[in-house]
Amino acid sequence: MDGGIVLHPLPKLALVIAGNFSADENADPATLLNYLPEELALRCDIKEWSCQPSTHYSIPMTLAMEEMLESVAAEGYAGIIVVSGCGVMEEIAYLVNLLWKRSEPVIFANLMVQGRAGVKEGLMNLHCAVLAALSPAAQNKGVLICSSGELFGADDAVLVDTESPDSAFQSPLRGSVGKLLNGELKFLREPKRPVFLAVRPKEEVPYVEIMWASLGGGDRMLSSLMSSRELKGLVLAGFGAGNVPPSWVPMIRNLVRSRVEVAIVSRCFQGSVHKTNDFEGSFEKLEELGVMTGGRLNPFKARIRMTLGIAAGLTHNGLSLYMQNQPVSDNIAELYKI
Known part of the structure; x- marks a missing residue:
């Protein structure tokens, strides 16, 4: 309380490291916060889970990741940003989306952008993902993918061209869910949410x-x-x-x-x-x-x-x-x- 005014803590985000995020294998995940504006960096807590290439993932590992994200969300974070390689991000995000019933957004950020614009583009995606996860409008939108300064619903996002800084991911049928325009994030439509299973899948997958x-x-x-x-x-x-x-x-x-x-x-x-x-x-x-x-x-x-x-x-x-x-x-x- 300050002068009779109740001060509520600002919403916090979990920045989950779930794959490679830099060409430098020895890069410290904490350095990612240095590229965010200070007021945004202070809202992010880094959670290191895995730094292996996303191509090493399997369905059982992705199920374990989804359970970990459930536990992180239960800690009270307003949203979760997942950093991993983009090679199988489409499939990983889709699987998590099929199980994610919570209101908090989960946003996969594509930091591994190829080409000369790669580093700048990847950091823009990180910035965009943070703004999206903090936005009340992101609640109940499920799992999203952030790439090229745009947000795509995990239900229909497709990896099209890993070397393109402008269209690595696309949603061919419905277009993007949101865009970063002049530094401001705008949501354009609602993503299609999946029906949910009544029984959680067993750990021993078929x-x-x-x-x-x-x-x-x-x-x-x-x-x-x-x-x-x-x-x-x-x-x-x-x-x-x-x-x-x-x-x-x-x-x-x-x-x-x-x-x-x-x-x-x-x-x-x-x-x-x-x-x-x-x-x-x-x-x-x-x-x-x-x-x-x-x-x-x-x-x-x-x-x-x-x-x-x-x-x-x-x-x-x-x-x-x-x-x-x-x-x-x-x-x-x-x-x-x-």
């Missing part, structure tokens, strides 16, 4: 793979996957609107009969799957076999969503709904294996 369709290719690889006893799920990255070579059909049929969960998505950058023509290997024929649709999910996001759904114990019907971002928290007895 083996789920991606099978990419290519010109006359993939038969031997698919045959090898079919013989794996560990395989629990398979995402087919099909041609165009969700079609695969006819030579794949017998193997896909056997996988479905073996109770391996199979989903079809498009391998195209902005593709979606839907019915077109009715021929062997077409989307319509795959659905008749029991293959579920992944809609507009890209293969990477579809694999993560399928992995979490299986790990949470969803039935085939429950997983089909979850892959389409349909509610799976109500009829637990029918949608989960309990």
